Amino acid sequence: MFRSTSSTPLRATVIGAGVAGLTTALALAERGVAVEVVDRNVGLGPGSCSWHAGGMLAPWCEMATSEPIVGRLGATSLAWWRERFPGVVAKGTLVVAPARDLAELDRFARRTQHYEWLDEADLASLEPDLAGRFRKGLFFPDEGHLDPRRALAALVERLTALGAAIRFDTELEPEAARGDLVFDCRGLSGRTDMPALRGVRGEMALIRAHSFSLTRPVRLLHPRLPVYLVPRGDGVFMLGATMLESESKGPVSVRSMLDLLGAAFAVHPALGEAEIIEFGADLRPALPDNLPSVERAGRIIRVNGLFRHGFLLAPAIAQIAAGAALDPHLDTELAHANSA
Amino acid sequence: MDFYGIELSSRLLLGTARYPSPKILEAAVRASRAEIVTVSLRREGGEQRAGQAFWSFISELGIRVLPNTAGCHSVKEAVTTAHMARELFGTTWIKLEVIGEADTLQPDVFGLVEAARILTEDGFDVFPYTTEDLVVAERLLEAGCRILMPWGAPIGSARGLNNIFGLRAMRAHFPDVPLVIDAGLGLPSHAAAAMELGYDAVLLNTAIAEAGDPVRMAEAFALAVDAGRLAHAASPMEPRDMAAPSTPVVGKAILA
Numbered sequence: 001m002f003r004s005t006s007s008t009p010l011r012a013t014v015i016g017a018g019v020a021g022l023t024t025a026l027a028l029a030e031r032g033v034a035v036e037v038v039d040r041n042v043g044l045g046p047g048s049c050s051w052h053a054g055g056m057l058a059p060w061c062e063m064a065t066s067e068p069i070v071g072r073l074g075a076t077s078l079a080w081w082r083e084r085f086p087g088v089v090a091k092g093t094l095v096v097a098p099a100r101d102l103a104e105l106d107r108f109a110r111r112t113q114h115y116e117w118l119d120e121a122d123l124a125s126l127e128p129d130l131a132g133r134f135r136k137g138l139f140f141p142d143e144g145h146l147d148p149r150r151a152l153a154a155l156v157e158r159l160t161a162l163g164a165a166i167r168f169d170t171e172l173e174p175e176a177a178r179g180d181l182v183f184d185c186r187g188l189s190g191r192t193d194m195p196a197l198r199g200v201r202g203e204m205a206l207i208r209a210h211s212f213s214l215t216r217p218v219r220l221l222h223p224r225l226p227v228y229l230v231p232r233g234d235g236v237f238m239l240g241a242t243m244l245e246s247e248s249k250g251p252v253s254v255r256s257m258l259d260l261l262g263a264a265f266a267v268h269p270a271l272g273e274a275e276i277i278e279f280g281a282d283l284r285p286a287l288p289d290n291l292p293s294v295e296r297a298g299r300i301i302r303v304n305g306l307f308r309h310g311f312l313l314a315p316a317i318a319q320i321a322a323g324a325a326l327d328p329h330l331d332t333e334l335a336h337a338n339s340a
Numbered sequence: 341m342d343f344y345g346i347e348l349s350s351r352l353l354l355g356t357a358r359y360p361s362p363k364i365l366e367a368a369v370r371a372s373r374a375e376i377v378t379v380s381l382r383r384e385g386g387e388q389r390a391g392q393a394f395w396s397f398i399s400e401l402g403i404r405v406l407p408n409t410a411g412c413h414s415v416k417e418a419v420t421t422a423h424m425a426r427e428l429f430g431t432t433w434i435k436l437e438v439i440g441e442a443d444t445l446q447p448d449v450f451g452l453v454e455a456a457r458i459l460t461e462d463g464f465d466v467f468p469y470t471t472e473d474l475v476v477a478e479r480l481l482e483a484g485c486r487i488l489m490p491w492g493a494p495i496g497s498a499r500g501l502n503n504i505f506g507l508r509a510m511r512a513h514f515p516d517v518p519l520v521i522d523a524g525l526g527l528p529s530h531a532a533a534a535m536e537l538g539y540d541a542v543l544l545n546t547a548i549a550e551a552g553d554p555v556r557m558a559e560a561f562a563l564a565v566d567a568g569r570l571a572h573a574a575s576p577m578e579p580r581d582m583a584a585p586s587t588p589v590v591g592k593a594i595l596a
Contacts, residue, residue, distance in 0.1 A: 065360055111552060198362075198393035223496060248390030288397070290361035 009034045010326075013177040014185055017041070017166065018048040019148070020303050021185035022155040023314040025164055026084075027322035028183075035164040036179070040171040040189075044152050049187060049282040052204050053310050054230050054240045055148040056217050057081060058093050060114040060140050062312060064107075067291060070309060071113070073316035078144055080315035085154050089216070089231075090144040094118075094127060096134040097221040098266055104221035105138060115140045129212050133268060145217050147232050148311055174300045181325050184302040187285040194304055199247040199283030202308070203256045204240035206232070207264065209274035220263050227263035229271075236277070239264050243284075243308065252279045284308055294321045301325050341540050343376075343487055343518060344433065344465040346404070350375040351535065352565045353406065353520065354558070355545025362397050364554055369401055372558035376404045378435050378543065381428070382411040382421050395428060406467060408435035413448070415455045422459050434459060435467040435489070435522075435543075445495040449476040453483050460484030469522050472506035474513050481517065488514065489522035489543065492534065496546040498526025501533055511538045528557075528564030535568025536576065 010033045014025040017039035025035045041047030059074025081088045095115075097105040109115065115138045124131035126139065156166060174184045174193065184190050191197040214237070217230045230238040242256045257279065264271045287293055287305035292313055295302050303321045306313055341348050354374045359365035369377060379398050381391070398405060407425030412418040415438060422434040438455055440448025447469055453476065456466045460483055468480050472490045480488060490510060493499035501507055502524065511519060521534040522543040531542045542565060551557035 067360070198397070201390075244391075245394035246390040247393055250390075286361075288361060288366075289363040 010181065011179040012036075012181040012183060012325075013038065013172070013179040014183040015039075015172055015174060015177060016048075016185035016187060016189075017044065017152075017156070017168070018050040018185065018187055019053070019152065019155075019310045019314040020050075020187065020306055020317065021183070022152060022159065023318035024183050024185055024303055024321050025159055026155060026162075027315075027318040028181075028325075029159055029162040029164045031322055031326060033181075033322075033326075035159070037159065037164065037166045038170040038172045038177070039166075039168050042169050044149070044156065046280065046282075048152075049202075049284060050148055050152060050310050052202065052240075052280040052282045053148040054204070054217075054228060054238055055146045055151065055311050056093065056228065056230055057088065057144040057146065057312055058140065058217070059312060060112050060143060061093050061095065061108075061219065062309065063113065064111045066309070067289075069291065070313065073292075074309070074312045076319075077311075077313055077315040078142075080319075081146060081151070081311075082144065084158065085146060085151055087150050087154065088144050088146050090142075091216040092139055092141040093143040093145075093217050093219065094123070094130075095138040095140070095219045095221060096123070096130075096136075096267075099135065101222055102136070104223060104226075105136065108221055109138055112138075112140070114142050127214055127216070127218070129214065129270070130218070130268065143217075145230050146311065151311065174302075180299060182300045183321065183325075184300055185304070187304065187306075188283050190285075190302065190304055194287075194302060196287050197285055197304060198245075198287075199249075200286045200307065201244040201246040201248060201281065201283055202241040203244075203252045203260070203279070203281045204238060205252070205257065205260055205276055205280070206278040207237050207239055207271065207274040208235045208277050209237065209271055210235055211273070212268055212270040218267060220267050222263065225259045225263065227260055229264060229267060235274075237264075237271075237274070241308075247283060249281060249283060252281050284310075292317045294324060296324065341518065343467075348375050348541075350562075351541040351569055352531070352562055353378060353541060353543035354548065355543070356380075356398055357410075357545055358549040359554060362394070365549075366397075366401060368548055368554040368558040369403070371555045372548070372562045374403065374562075376406050377401065378406040378408045378545075379429075380408055380410040381425050382409065382417070399429065404433075405429045405431060406433050406435050407431065408469075409437045411439070412437060413439050415451045415458070418451070418455045419458055419462075422455075422464060423462075426464070432463055432465050433467065434464050435469060437469045446491070447471060449473065452476070453479045456480055456485050457483035467520070472503055472510050474510060477510060477514065481514075487518040487520065489520045491523045492521045492530065492542075493524025495523040497524050498547055499524055500526060500530035501537075504533075504537070507534075507539070508537055528560045531561050532564040532568035532571070535565055536571050538572050541565075 014037045057078045059071045063071040118137045214231045219228045286307040293305045353376045409418040409421045438451040493502040518540045520541045525544045
């Protein structure tokens with residue numbers, strides 16, 4: 001239906017410069033579409049929930065609580081990030097549990113794939129600072145992680161290099177946008193056009209440790225609040241994240257921080273000496289099935305519902321969205337997932 | 341079965357937390373044939389009433405909502421949460437939890453009795469999450485409760501019925517009070533065992549929500565509750581010390 005030719009390139013507007021919008025814009029730009037991205041915030045920053053993301057590229061770990069499609073699309077996205085963003089650290093994921101919750105580790109293993117069991121010595125050789133802390137663990141060697149804030153900046157840089165325009169501080173409704181195609185990637189702000197969207201609150205912290213380091217994300221399983229620590233370099237760790245059926249964007253609660261910081265302490269008491277450098281709370285845009293959705297109404301394509309899987313799934317969803325918009329006959333796995 | 345004047349046919353009550361998604365929650369509720377779901381107000385949304393999107397979803401399931409005070413550690417918190425629940429869901433029903441111990445999440449029975457009294461006087465129909473202690477149970481009835489919900493085991497522990505003796509005594513002691521096993525079940529066989537003891541219903545959440553396939557597990561629990569109830573009604577035989585052959589041995593033809 002739409003053909004991009006060298007004489008008159010197809011023009012598209014992407015609304016929203018979170019990870020969904022920027023990866024969609026890049027997917028379009030790489031297909032030769034003239035893209036403009038608009039975002040109501042003044043720049044990349046805490047106005048987008050991507051800013052508070054963990055940045056774990058962990059398709060196999062996520063299968064513990066998600067449907068199989070998350071694993072498949074996540075694996076595609078992981079490869080995409082590795083090709084385009086040198087900041088991806090591909091050192092796997094480590095999953096551990098306190099001694100009294102070892103049953104959680106067995107359950108996690110039952111529901112996931114692509115892992116190896118580790119004993120105490122294996123754990124110590126992978127993460128020397130965790131030596132002696134845990135008797136066993138699960139290692140997902142094929143997974144990776146990235147720093148979401150650097151990744152967003154890298155996406156903007158890449159888009160700019162491809163000639164795409166990015167306009168911040170611009171509020172735009174999809175109907176009012178120019179271009180042959182409009183991609184609505186506004187996340188929760190798009191709920192007026194997608195009433196099934198809801199916000200799922202997540203709270204996180206950034207801490208800086210001076211005498212403790214990790215090479216890869218560590219997930220601590222717990223029956224009430226599973227948490228993760230993602231190394232960001234220079235001793236900084238992202239500690240996350242709560243998941244509450246609440247649409248409050250208010251500050252982090254004392255209870256949530258107690259839970260998160262308590263879990264960090266359980267990973268290693270040395271983290272008790274770490275400095276808290278940032279607290280954050282935001283809302284994940286989610287649909288009733290907690291799976292992403294790409295839907296089309298005329299020239300408007302809505303890409304939304306990435307839930308807790310923004311960085312994990314955005315590249316794969318962006319390819320589907322761009323592909324489907326440029327070739328409406330393209331049948332996608334996601335279309336099946338949404339209609340199932 | 342009658343809870344505060346409401347006639348119910350399903351004997352399975354479901355919690356709504358920890359499901360992989362609202363869509364799976366909805367499918368599990370349907371598969372369970374439950375007529376009552378319980379929903380937490382405090383943790384999901386808290387004081388700013390920010391859980392509206394999720395609460396609306398629960399209301400739209402079209403079945404009776406039993407709001408709960410999960411996460412409350414004091415009488416005051418529980419009473420405040422109950423009032424908020426009545427306003428939000430338009431029901432006088434409240435599942436009353438006053439947690440006394442953080443590791444086992446066991447109820448603070450002293451606070452529970454006090455909160456039950458305050459709420460009953462305020463016109464609530466209280467469903468107290470309690471232990472199998474008979475004296476506490478008596479006090480809850482005195483406070484105005486017309487239903488009791490003793491634990492099977494600590495919340496989310498999947499251990500089943502920890503104190504069969506105590507639960508059997510409770511059933512015998514309160515033959516006419518609706519008794520619901522609340523919390524601690526992990527398997528459909530636990531639910532069947534509770535029903536075989538003569539309990540009126542069971543309430544559970546984690547065992548279904550965190551199963552690999554919540555929808556099938558919901559159906560399994562529904563079948564187990566039916567089976568246990570039917571078995572109770574059928575007057576099961578008592579265990580014996582000696583074998584009792586079902587066909588006579590004496591006079592049997594010896595063919596080989």
